[in-house]
Amino acid sequence: ADFHALIKCDDPDRIAHSSRSIAATWLAAGLDPARVVFYRQSDIPETTELTWLLTCVTAKGQMNRAHAYKAAVDASVAAGEEPDAHVSMGLFSYPVLMAADILMFNAHRVPVGRDQIQHIEMARDIAASFNHLYGEHFVPPEAQIEDNVATLPGLDGRKMSKSYDNTIPLFAPPEQLKKLIAGIKTDSRAPGEPKETEGSALFQIYQAFATPTETAQLRQDFAAGISWADAKQKLFERIDTEIAPMRATYEDLIAHPEKLEALLQAGAAKARKIATPFTAKVRQAVGLRDLRAQAADKKGDKKDKAALPSFKQYREADGQFYFKFVDAQGRLLLQSAGFASPKEAGQAVKRLQELAQPLPTLLQEIPVKHLVTAQELESALQQLLAARD
Numbered sequence: 001a002d003f004h005a006l007i008k009c010d011d012p013d014r015i016a017h018s019s020r021s022i023a024a025t026w027l028a029a030g031l032d033p034a035r036v037v038f039y040r041q042s043d044i045p046e047t048t049e050l051t052w053l054l055t056c057v058t059a060k061g062q063m064n065r066a067h068a069y070k071a072a073v074d075a076s077v078a079a080g081e082e083p084d085a086h087v088s089m090g091l092f093s094y095p096v097l098m099a100a101d102i103l104m105f106n107a108h109r110v111p112v113g114r115d116q117i118q119h120i121e122m123a124r125d126i127a128a129s130f131n132h133l134y135g136e137h138f139v140p141p142e143a144q145i146e147d148n149v150a151t152l153p154g155l156d157g158r159k160m161s162k163s164y165d166n167t168i169p170l171f172a173p174p175e176q177l178k179k180l181i182a183g184i185k186t187d188s189r190a191p192g193e194p195k196e197t198e199g200s201a202l203f204q205i206y207q208a209f210a211t212p213t214e215t216a217q218l219r220q221d222f223a224a225g226i227s228w229a230d231a232k233q234k235l236f237e238r239i240d241t242e243i244a245p246m247r248a249t250y251e252d253l254i255a256h257p258e259k260l261e262a263l264l265q266a267g268a269a270k271a272r273k274i275a276t277p278f279t280a281k282v283r284q285a286v287g288l289r290d291l292r293a294q295a296a297d298k299k300g301d302k303k304d305k306a307a308l309p310s311f312k313q314y315r316e317a318d319g320q321f322y323f324k325f326v327d328a329q330g331r332l333l334l335q336s337a338g339f340a341s342p343k344e345a346g347q348a349v350k351r352l353q354e355l356a357q358p359l360p361t362l363l364q365e366i367p368v369k370h371l372v373t374a375q376e377l378e379s380a381l382q383q384l385l386a387a388r389d
Contacts, residue, residue: 001041001101002015002018002019002040002041002042003041003042003047003048003097004041004094004097004098005018005019005162006090007088007090007091007094008091008163018162019040020254020257020260021169021254023038023040023253023260023263023264024171024250024253024254024260025170025171025250026038027249027250027253027260027263028171028246028247028249028250028253029170029246030246033263033266033267037105037267037270037271037274038263038264038267039264039267039268039270039271040264040267040268041101043264043265043267043268043271044104044268044271044272044275046104046272046275046276046278046279047097047100047101047104047275048097048100049279049283050100050103050104050279050282051096051097051099051100053130053282053283053286054096054099054100054103054126054130055093055096057126057129057130057133058093058096058126058129059129062122062125062126063092063093063095063096065118066092066094066095066118066122067115067118068091068094069087069091069092072086072087072091073087095118095119095122095123096126098119098122098123099119099122099123099126099127102120102123102141103123103126103127103138103139103141104274104275104278104279105271105274105275106138106139106278107139107141108139108141108142109141109142109143109144110123110141110142110143110144111144111145111146112143112144112145113145113151113152113159114145114151115151115159116143117143117145120141120142120143121143123140123141124140124141124142124342124343125315125342127139127140127141127342128140128313128314128315128321128342129314129315131313132312132313132314132315134282134285134286135285135310136311136313137281137282137285140342140343140346142343152204152205152208153201153204153205154166154167154168154201155167155168155180155183155184155185155201156185156201157185157199157201168180168181168205168239170243170250171243171246171247171250171251174240177236177239177240177243178236181232181235181236181239182232184201184202184205184232184235185201186200186201186202186228189225189228190227191225191226191227191228191230192225193225194222194223194224194225195222195223195225195226195228195231196222197218197219197222200222202228202231202232202235203218203219203222203231205235205239206218206234206235206238209238209239209242210238214238218231218234221234308328308383308384308387309325309326309327309328309333309380309381309383309384310325310326310384311323311324311325311349311352311353312324312325312326313342313345313346313349315342316338318338320338320339320340321338321339321340321341321342321344321345322335322336322337322338322339322345323336323345323348323349324336325352325377325380325381327380332371333370333371333372333376333377333380334352334368334369334370334371334372334377335368335369335371336348336366336367336368336369337367337368337369348366348368351366352366352381353381353384353385353388354385355378355381355382355385359374359377359378359381360374
């Protein structure tokens, strides 16, 4: 995600090194590029185009609530500076770029740390806003979290992040790895004094690499008063044992950037087979169209499309999610009650679109009000179903 890296780093060499290091790390850790689409963000120009299209349907108030922006404002105020003194437009609007990364490929589930849940929720809201205005194009994503490793602490106890410069490079040489681990922040409890695992960055990092049995043993060692030096040695040995077999692969990739570049370019080609036609579809939806085709659209396909009824999903000021069903002329046929989440509203729409159950049953189970006869409503739904087939 090298576009994201530009938000807080203005050192070109560091940006390039970071891209190379992250790509090599994924591959050395066992990622098989033949089984996934592994690409560099900046190699997909459609990403930035989609970012702008999504920006145009995103409320500023939503960006005001982003954790990173609020943290930057709080830091400036605490320092007696203007609230936005250190806020670039990149920092302010980067949740939209993140949403574009996700929505470009219509991901259903996104593995994230617990601290990133807000961004998935924002992507869902942005998708719902776009879908409401231009029709169903995006799948609202869901966050997938591993509770045991939801957020990994860094050397200083804060969330491990390159932004905080508190990371432990996964494939650092043993000497550097040992030195970094020795610098993990701990309290002043002496050897022999029981130590708390709760809130201990050292223990949490160990837990991320260790088996349940090994974790239980270190927990006992903490209670028995293990010295911090011995605990850090245990952590070093556990990480080095896990990482050593991968380190040679990592170092080989770093030494041969042409191998990395070839893999990334191949991944970009695979990604663009999806991104290019999808972006063309989205451009068409918002009205960025080939002028030569407009006359033909009016006579042919456009009439066919205009003849179809459609569902519209949206969010109201009360925070609830709604949908409505309208005919080709925009006449309201059906109006939903409010749903707590866009997922629930979308599931209800899907049930109506598919007509997998008799319409009277659906109208009893889904909180909606139909403003025309049931027969007219079913006719419109059948028309939409036939067009999909």
